[in-house]
Amino acid sequence: DQQVKQNSPSLSVQEGRISILNCDYTNSMFDYFLWYKKYPAEGPTFLISISSIKDKNEDGRFTVFLNKSAKHLSLHIVPSQPGDSAVYFCAARLITNTGNQFYFGTGTSLTVIP
Amino acid sequence: NAGVTQTPKFRVLKTGQSMTLLCAQDMNHEYMYWYRQDPGMGLRLIHYSVGEGTTAKGEVPDGYNVSRLKKQNFLLGLESAAPSQTSVYFCASSYRAGEASGEQFFGPGTRLTVL
Numbered sequence: 161d162q163q164v165k166q167n168s169p170s171l172s173v174q175e176g177r178i179s180i181l182n183c184d185y186t187n188s189m190f191d192y193f194l195w196y197k198k199y200p201a202e203g204p205t206f207l208i209s210i211s212s213i214k215d216k217n218e219d220g221r222f223t224v225f226l227n228k229s230a231k232h233l234s235l236h237i238v239p240s241q242p243g244d245s246a247v248y249f250c251a252a253r254l255i256t257n258t259g260n261q262f263y264f265g266t267g268t269s270l271t272v273i274p
Numbered sequence: 275n276a277g278v279t280q281t282p283k284f285r286v287l288k289t290g291q292s293m294t295l296l297c298a299q300d301m302n303h304e305y306m307y308w309y310r311q312d313p314g315m316g317l318r319l320i321h322y323s324v325g326e327g328t329t330a331k332g333e334v335p336d337g338y339n340v341s342r343l344k345k346q347n348f349l350l351g352l353e354s355a356a357p358s359q360t361s362v363y364f365c366a367s368s369y370r371a372g373e374a375s376g377e378q379f380f381g382p383g384t385r386l387t388v389l
Contacts, residue, residue: 164316192375203278203364203380204317211375249316253376259324260305260368260376261332264317 163187164252166265174273179237181268183250186231190252190263195224195235198247198267207248208235240272276300280365280381287355287388295350295384297365305368306348307332307378308340310361317364323348355388362386 165184173179183193191212196204210217210224210233217224223236237244250265281296297306304325309317319332323342337359339351348367352359362385366378 162316166316194375194377196380201382203366203382204378205380206377209375209377251317258330259322261319261322262307262376262378263319263333264309266314266316 162266164250164263164265166250166268168268169266170269170271172271172273173240175242176239179235179240179244179270179272181235181237181248181250181270183233183235183265184231185233185252185263187252187254187263188228188231190254192253193224193226193233194251194253194262195222196249196251196264197244198249204249237270240270242272242274245270245272278365278367278379278381280363280384282384283382284385285387287352287386289356289388291355292351292353293355293386294352295363295365295386297348297350297367297381298346299348299365299367299379300346301367301379302345303367303369303379304345305376305378306342307366307368308338308348308350309364309366310334311364311383312361320350320363355386357388360386360388 194209195207198204226233247267307322308320321340326345365381368378
């Protein structure tokens with residue numbers, strides 16, 4: 161069963177507006193949440209992360225919000241730019257006795273319209 | 275500094291054939307991972323390694339074997355390929371556990387088709 165879910169396969173936003181990408185999770189033992197960006201024919205690249213003890217982390221145009229009670233996180237991109245068009249994956253880290261494991265969502269394809 | 279590299283980039287196999295995918299990283303990372311990406315499924319962890327000489331199973335390990343004989347290399351083997359193993363395979367590496375979020379650095383991927 162999918163422990164990390166991204167229920168919106170795609171999102172279109174006008175340039176300059178805010179993009180909001182959502183992610184839900186089921187396992188309360190996840191201790192870190194990460195967002196990755198992926199362009200076609202390339203591997204994912206790290207964007208921003210948040211610890212489970214925080215509720216917000218900001219890095220330039222990117223802000224991640226975490227609502228632990230709702231098991232929900234979101235990525236805000238303000239202002240959106242055409243170069244932000246990519247697939248965004250949400251990931252969650254679980255520390256086990258054999259090491260760190262990461263669970264990824266199915267991704268949201270963001271299109272920023274000039 | 276090449277980061278994470280994967281060999282080969284593309285491969286077509288027939289059912290029952292075997293092959294090895296090679297992942298190399300030059301960042302002196304302790305952790306290495308193999309994922310597969312399928313449409314509508316996101317990335318799923320196959321196997322991972324927390325250091326040279328160690329391996330562990332992830333979410334979908336069946337049909338795959340791995341080896342980490344050198345710190346910089348992580349090999350993924352398919353002993354008898356099946357059409358269900360048609361996928362894009364990504365290798366990733368990261369610093370030691372406990373260091374910040376454990377962000378991973380990914381390779382460019384290997385597109386494998388099993389006929």
